[in-house]
Every structure is written in structure tokens, then in C-alpha cells.
Amino acid sequence: MQQPLTPAEIVLELDKYIIGQKDAKRMVAIALRNRWRRQQVPEHLRDEIAPKNIIMIGPTGVGKTEIARRLARLAQSPFLKIEASKFTEVGYVGRDVESMIRDLTELAVSMVRNEEMETVKVRAEEIAEEKLLDILLPPKRTTPEVREHPFPVEGQALIAAKEEADQADTTREKLRKLLRIGALDDRYVELDVPDRNIPMIEIFAGAGMEEMDYNLRDMLGSMLPRRTKRRKVKIPEAREILIQEESQRLIDMDKVIKLAIERTEHSGIIFLDEIDKIAGREAGGRGPDVSREGVQRDLLPIVEGSTVTTKYGMVKTDHILFIASGAFHIAKPSDLIPELQGRFPIRVELTSLSKEDFIRILKEPENALIVQYKSLLETEEVQLTFEEDAIDELAEVAYQVNSRTENIGARRLHTIMEKLLSDVSFNAPDMKGQTVHIDREYVRKILNEIVKDEDLSRYIL
Numbered sequence: 001m002q003q004p005l006t007p008a009e010i011v012l013e014l015d016k017y018i019i020g021q022k023d024a025k026r027m028v029a030i031a032l033r034n035r036w037r038r039q040q041v042p043e044h045l046r047d048e049i050a051p052k053n054i055i056m057i058g059p060t061g062v063g064k065t066e067i068a069r070r071l072a073r074l075a076q077s078p079f080l081k082i083e084a085s086k087f088t089e090v091g092y093v094g095r096d097v098e099s100m101i102r103d104l105t106e107l108a109v110s111m112v113r114n115e116e117m118e119t120v121k122v123r124a125e126e127i128a129e130e131k132l133l134d135i136l137l138p139p140k141r142t143t144p145e146v147r148e149h150p151f152p153v154e155g156q157a158l159i160a161a162k163e164e165a166d167q168a169d170t171t172r173e174k175l176r177k178l179l180r181i182g183a184l185d186d187r188y189v190e191l192d193v194p195d196r197n198i199p200m201i202e203i204f205a206g207a208g209m210e211e212m213d214y215n216l217r218d219m220l221g222s223m224l225p226r227r228t229k230r231r232k233v234k235i236p237e238a239r240e241i242l243i244q245e246e247s248q249r250l251i252d253m254d255k256v257i258k259l260a261i262e263r264t265e266h267s268g269i270i271f272l273d274e275i276d277k278i279a280g281r282e283a284g285g286r287g288p289d290v291s292r293e294g295v296q297r298d299l300l301p302i303v304e305g306s307t308v309t310t311k312y313g314m315v316k317t318d319h320i321l322f323i324a325s326g327a328f329h330i331a332k333p334s335d336l337i338p339e340l341q342g343r344f345p346i347r348v349e350l351t352s353l354s355k356e357d358f359i360r361i362l363k364e365p366e367n368a369l370i371v372q373y374k375s376l377l378e379t380e381e382v383q384l385t386f387e388e389d390a391i392d393e394l395a396e397v398a399y400q401v402n403s404r405t406e407n408i409g410a411r412r413l414h415t416i417m418e419k420l421l422s423d424v425s426f427n428a429p430d431m432k433g434q435t436v437h438i439d440r441e442y443v444r445k446i447l448n449e450i451v452k453d454e455d456l457s458r459y460i461l
């Protein structure tokens with residue numbers, strides 16, 4: 001496995017996409033690294049080290065979800081991001097909280113399976129090549145067995161048969177060469193491919209199938225006959241299909257599952273987004289609140305450590321790391337039930353974004369908005385150039401509107417950019433070859449009216 005990233009490296013990676021929020025980045029980086037550290041500790045101690053779950057608190061649109069998304073790519077461990085608001089209390093229609101452990105396990109299984117497939121890849125490729133050759137040149141009398149024990153032929157006949165076999169062998173080798181250099185890539189072969197049978201699950205979907213016992217679901221799946229279909233495919237595709245098939249045959253699923261469960265238990269991370277949406281204890285007996293507290297109660301044992309049955313076996317949740325996040329705009333962390341608050345000892349606050357942050361967000365991230373719009377319009381052969389003062393003005397507008405109406409953080413930049421470029425976006429197909437210079441004047445011309453009028457900006461920006 002790859003050397004895990006150090007906290008500094010993790011922060012550096014996150015920096016490519018998220019501006020500011022240094023504390024939050026550091027905290028999640030440490031948490032991620034701690035997963036690995038724990039693995040290195042002697043076993044008797046390892047079980048004692050409980051993960052320190054984190055709550056990230058911060059206004060809307062300042063990068064909480066973004067941090068999670070980017071972290072997911074960095075974590076070389078099973079990482080599941082899920083909205084807490086998706087869950088309903090056990091017994092109600094919807095997802096119960098245990099499903100996240102099942103999902104995490106599922107992720108780990110496919111992760112380990114992919115790794116295993118990688119290790120058998122060379123072998124699978126070899127077998128696939130032989131199979132392809134068999135298809136191209138059906139091995140009639142050319143198999144070694146036949147050659148070793150030829151049916152009773154004598155004299156001339158025997159020599160002829162041997163020659164024929166040798167001939168076929170060299171033909172096979174010739175074909176192999178052609179195959180390898182890709183000279184046969186345009187040829188079609190017939191292949192039995194698994195038919196994409198209409199999963200029963202889909203038919204029932206919507207009827208609370210989510211909730212349906214996974215064992216039952218599995219059973220339904222295996223009850224359906226595995227059909228194969230004969231298809232004509234080009235050689236490169238055939239090779240892919242055969243490699244897939246062979247790798248699946250070569251890997252030991254029992255081992256994969258064992259490893260996957262281990263990995264889920266010891267390095268799994270669950271990112272519980274929008275946790276504030278299940279906060280609130282007032283209940284009142286009506287509406288969605290009825291089950292909010294219930295969801296929190298259901299969460300408790302999982303966060304604290306319990307055993308969840310998955311279709312791969314029992315999974316202990318004691319050492320799974322939970323990172324929760326929420327705006328806590330209306331509800332406060334203290335509105336979570338106390339037991340749950342206690343399970344998240346580390347709190348990090350994300351700060352509101354300043355005008356300077358907006359300037360950097362517009363320019364710096366690898367996926368910065370300006371970069372996005374530029375490349376979108378490039379497809380229409382329209383060039384966009386942004387002057388520094390235009391970016392400054394945009395950030396200023398975003399900041400102003402945020403502070404005068406509602407603070408929606410960096411999302412404001414999206415609405416503003418969309419408004420700013422709506423004319424260009426609309427007319428771009430007729431503007432081939434043109435360059436649009438955007439400077440402070442341009443920004444003011446388009447946005448000033450709206451910004452000045454508070455009511456207007458409420459609706460438009």
C-alpha cells in the first residue's frame with residue numbers, strides 16, 4: 001500500500017481546493033493520520049485507543065462539505081460521506097442509521113477487491129490472451145494431449161498429423177504477435193457475456209426496498225438465473241471482458257471479505273454531513289421532529305461502538321472515525337442530545353469568508369470558478385479574460401450582498417458569476433473567435449443596479 005500522507009501533506013492537498021479554514025484542515029488531517037498511527041501500535045494498546053470524533057461547525061457555504069469531499073479522495077481507507085438528514089428512526093420508512101455501516105463495508109469490499117484484482121492482473125491478462133487465441137483459432141487437434149496421445153495412425157498419416165499440429169502452433173504464435181501489436185483490433189469475435197439481467201431490486205424500488213432486509217435482497221439476486229448472452233465484440237473489448245472474468249475467478253473472495261471487514265473496523269471513516277439537521281429536542285410531537293431525536297438515539301450505539309450485521313458478516317464500529325459537520329445555524333451543538341455531544345469531543349469552527357478569501361477562491365483553487373467558466377466558453381471558441389480589478393470587484397460584491405442579505409458563503413460567488421456571464425453564456429455560439437475582457441467597469445455595469453437595490457439582490461444574486 002502507498003505510504004500514507006503526513007498531516008502536512010494532507011493539508012497541502014486540501015489547500016489546492018479550499019481556501020483558508022486552517023484549523024479544520026489541520027484537525028481532519030490529524031484524525032486521518034491517527035488512523036494509521038493506531039495501526040502501528042502494539043495490539044493490546046490498539047484496542048484501547050478510541051478515535052476522537054470531530055464536529056466541524058461553521059456557517060453555510062464555507063467549505064465543510066468540500067473538505068469532506070476532498071478528504072475522501074485522500075483517505076486510503078474506506079470513507080463514506082452521508083447526510084445525517086437522510087436517516088429516519090428505526091421503524092419509520094426510510095434509511096436506518098445502520099445502513100451507513102453496511103455501505104461503508106460495501107465500499108471496503110470493492111476497494112479490497114480492486115486491489116486484489118490488480119495483483120492478479122498479469123496472470124489474468126495471460127489467461128485472457130490464451131482464451132482469445134482459442135477463440136480466434138479453435139484448438140482442434142492441436143492441444144498437447146492430442147499430440148502426446150495421437151489416435152492410432154501410422155506412417156505417413158502420423159507425420160502429416162504432427163506437421164499439421166506444428167503448423168497450427170506456429171499459426172497460433174503468429175496470431176499472438178498480431179494480437180499483441182494490435183493488428184487484429186478491428187476484428188470481431190463472439191463471446192458469452194453476462195446478460196445484464198433486470199435486477200429485481202429495481203422493480204420493487206420505491207416500495208421501501210432500501211429498507212428491505214439485505215439478506216432477502218441478496219437472496220432475490222441469487223435466485224435470478226445468471227444468464228449469458230452471445231455477443232459480437234471487437235477484440236480489445238473482448239480482451240477487457242475476459243480479463244475481468246478471469247481476475248474475478250482468480251481472486252479469493254473470502255480473503256477479500258475478511259480484509260475488507262478488518263479495514264472497515266480499523267480505518268473506516270464516516271463523514272456525517274448536515275448533523276445539525278437532526279438536532280433539536282423540542283420535538284413538539286409533530287412533523288419531522290418526531291424522529292430527529294430518535295435518529296440521534298439510533299446513532300449513539302454506532303458512534304460509541306456496537307456490532308452491525310452486514311451481508312459480509314458482523315462489523316464492529318468501535319474504531320470507526322466519525323466526522324460530523326453542520327452549519328448549526330438555527331440549532332446549536334448543545335441541541336444535540338448530551339450523549340451524542342459527548343461522542344464528539346473535538347470541535348472545530350470554520351470561519352466566515354472575507355473579501356480576501358473570495359478573491360482567492362475565485363482565482364486559486366484548481367477548480368476555481370474562473371477557470372471553470374473560461375474552459376466552458378472555450379468550447380465555443382470564446383476567450384474570457386479577467387482583470388485583477390474585476391476579481392476584486394466581484395469579491396466585494398459577494399461580500400456586500402452576503403452581509404446585507406443572507407450570508408451564504410462562497411455559494412454567493414456562484415450566483416454572482418452566473419449573473420455576470422449570463423449574456424455571454426447565452427450568446428457564445430454566435431461569438432466564435434471573440435475575446436471578452438472583463439474588468440471592473442464591466443462588472444459594475446452588469447451588477448451595480450442589482451447590488452444597489454437590496455430587494456433585487458435578494459432575488460437575483
Ligand SMILES: Nc1ncnc2c1ncn2[C@@H]1O[C@H](COP(=O)(O)OP(=O)(O)OP(=O)(O)O)[C@@H](O)[C@H]1O
Pocket residue numbers: 017018019020021058059060061062063064065066067326327361365409410411
Ligand atoms: N474555503 C473555501 N475555499 C474554496 N471554495 C469554497 C470554500 N468554501 C466554500 N467553497 C465553495 O462553495 C461551495 C459550497 O461549499 P460547501 O458545500 O463546502 O459548503 P458547506 O460549508 O458544506 O455549507 P452547508 O452548511 O450549506 O452545507 C462549494 O462549491 C465550494 O467549492
Ligand SMILES: [Mg+2]
Pocket residue numbers: 064065066273274
Ligand atoms: Mg454542506
